[in-house]
Amino acid sequence: SDHNLDYPISPAHMDWASHYPAFVDPDASKINLGGTRKLTKDVEVVDIGCGFGGLLVGLAPILPDTLMVGMEIRVSVLEYVRSRISALRLKQQALKKIAATSTTTQAPSEIPATPEVEDDEVGSTTTIVPGNYENITGIRANTMKFLPNFFGHHQLSKIFVCFPDPHFKARKHKARIISESLNAEYAYVLKPGGLLYTITDVEEYHHWVLRHFKYETAEGENVADEIAGGIRDLWELVSDEELEADPCVRVMKFETEESKKVTRNNGNKYVAVFRRKADPEWP
Numbered sequence: 001s002d003h004n005l006d007y008p009i010s011p012a013h014m015d016w017a018s019h020y021p022a023f024v025d026p027d028a029s030k031i032n033l034g035g036t037r038k039l040t041k042d043v044e045v046v047d048i049g050c051g052f053g054g055l056l057v058g059l060a061p062i063l064p065d066t067l068m069v070g071m072e073i074r075v076s077v078l079e080y081v082r083s084r085i086s087a088l089r090l091k092q093q094a095l096k097k098i099a100a101t102s103t104t105t106q107a108p109s110e111i112p113a114t115p116e117v118e119d120d121e122v123g124s125t126t127t128i129v130p131g132n133y134e135n136i137t138g139i140r141a142n143t144m145k146f147l148p149n150f151f152g153h154h155q156l157s158k159i160f161v162c163f164p165d166p167h168f169k170a171r172k173h174k175a176r177i178i179s180e181s182l183n184a185e186y187a188y189v190l191k192p193g194g195l196l197y198t199i200t201d202v203e204e205y206h207h208w209v210l211r212h213f214k215y216e217t218a219e220g221e222n223v224a225d226e227i228a229g230g231i232r233d234l235w236e237l238v239s240d241e242e243l244e245a246d247p248c249v250r251v252m253k254f255e256t257e258e259s260k261k262v263t264r265n266n267g268n269k270y271v272a273v274f275r276r277k278a279d280p281e282w283p
């Protein structure tokens with residue numbers, strides 16, 4: 001239950017320092033409201049329902065200077081993500097040490113793993129990657145309830161919702177992680193220009209997503225701009241051409257654990273990405 005969930009009373013109280021030690025501000029006098037050290041930058045990317053962390057691990061070297069967090073409600077799954085990330089960080093440190101002490105002129109990426117770092121349950125890379133996985137972490141949270149406790153207004157540049165639990169039955173639809181009220185929270189924490197990525201293998205869920213961003217009617221027809229109104233002032237559907245050029249979409253399609261399962265089963269993958277527009281001007 002929520003009693004077991006640890007969450008800050010406001011974003012300014014969140015202890016991020018223990019999650020991203022490499023990004024702690026060197027000025028020790030900079031302390032947040034919770035009494036922990038501040039970082040040199042804000043967390044900007046969130047993976048909602050991150051599962052085993054494949055998206056984070058895939059994105060870490062692509063956006064090495066961006067702080068990213070996976071949020072997951074299941075305790076054991078979150079523990080796995082945390083130890084996976086710790087192991088990847090240790091492995092990178094070991095590889096760097098080897099590279100630094102190597103007497104040859106071999107490029108770091110060609111240095112083979114030593115037996116100590118070869119055991120690779122947690123990730124396949126034996127190369128030094130930008131960022132050393134210091135920029136990713138996982139926290140246990142129920143994002144349907146506590147997202148604004150962790151992130152402030154306009155803080156995030158990307159939110160990912162990858163293969164959300166489908167909750168097929170109509171009476172379970174209220175448990176879906178895309179809904180009108182949750183979309184309003186996503187709009188609150190995303191900055192203008194920020195992106196909300198969705199992917200699902202359930203065609204009906206994809207239409208649910210389009211419908212809840214006012215891009216489709218209940219009958220599955222496209223909604224014209226002039227009648228969508230309201231929420232449509234906040235979200236713009238990103239074009240297929242733009243998605244093809246976005247490396248994050250490739251990670252979302254092929255590197256999350258769920259996406260791999262869908263690939264193995266020859267399932268379909270439906271992607272929809274929405275750009276957070278500027279806040280509408282009040283008259």
Ligand code: SAM
Binds near residue numbers: 077
């Ligand atoms: N995104 C991952 C992937 O693509 O491999 C995992 C997909 S899995 C089908 C959905 C995940 O969302 C599960 O791990 C589940 O525990 C998590 N989840 C469901 N509701 C949640 C909530 N309210 N807050 C955080 N995580 C949630």
